[in-house]
Amino acid sequence: MRNNLYDKQAKLSIWLQSFYHIASIGSFSKAAKVLGQSRSTLTNHIAELESLYSVSLINRTTRSFALSQEGEALLVHCQKLNTILFDSHALLSSFSDNHEGLLRLQIPSVLDTKNFHQILSLYKQAYPQVVLDIVVSQELGDLVEDNIDVALILGDLEDTSYISRELLSIASHVVSSPSFWKNRQKPTHPNELKTLPCINYRHCRTGNQWSFSEQGKIFLVDIGPSHMCHSDEMLLSFALDGSGVTTLLDFTCREYITEGKLETCLEGWTYNIPLSALYQRRDKTPLRVKSFVDFLVLHMPAL
Secondary structure, three states: OHHHHHHHHHHHHHHHHHHHHHHHHOOHHHHHHHHOOOHHHHHHHHHHHHHHHOOOOEEEOOOOEEEOHHHHHHHHHHHHHHHHHHHHHHHHHHHHHOOOEEEEEEEOHHHOOHHHHHHHHHHHHHOOOEEEEEEEOOOOOOOOOOOOOEEEEEOOOOOOOOEEEEEEEEOEEEEEOHHHHOOOOOOOOHHHHHHOOEEEEOOOOOOOEEEEEEOOEEEEEEOOOEEEEOOHHHHHHHHHOOOOEEEEEHHHHHHHHHOOOOEEEOOOOOOOEEEEEEEOOOOOOOHHHHHHHHHHHHHHHHO
């Protein structure tokens, strides 16, 4: 039933467009050229419209063309309709052709840092007409259902229907404080972590195992008795106070390593973690989405 109604509405819209162009131009032949249709097609459209409502819209002979009283009245309404359609087209074009509008961004909690905030501030200065709505979440859901324009994701991606662009590759470190290592031997192989107290991220994809790399191949190792934390800030705090060993991304611990407040181990076994931007696959990606991802590609290496 709904499909039949839709078909009738679609046909009526086409017939009204044909009538508008014929009536405005004053010629079936000229209107046909403008619309890229045959004259006979437009003639049929008008005949269908007149038959549907049992009304004569155009008085025509082989030599004359004139709108009936009903045709004149309908033309006024069609002119309003055409204005609405034109304005709607302009509005839709502005969504994709302008750097403006709402952009919903999802980021993992590890990016909720001063350095990333500064990158977002630079973007807002460059594109003040774009309004950012930022969601902090660890889980990648349905971007369409969740109304997310761009999602930033850490780690290797499973097969996805979204468009993916890698923003940068981030070094990872196994760290703890100098006080922790003072009376302990630093491990020389990841398997030795099972003898050490570790601080694990609660949402770690590999559970109570950490991943390492040997000659380009990733493998998992069991870790020792561990505290569980929900945030990277807490992982960092526990590592700094010597509670145990943890893994951190470079930009979260770089300054503490430089200052000697944290010491690394197993540097030959860790590997870089990709950070990617995901966005919906569309016929025409809105310019605000494309420009935002391009901006991140340019500025994220400074993270």
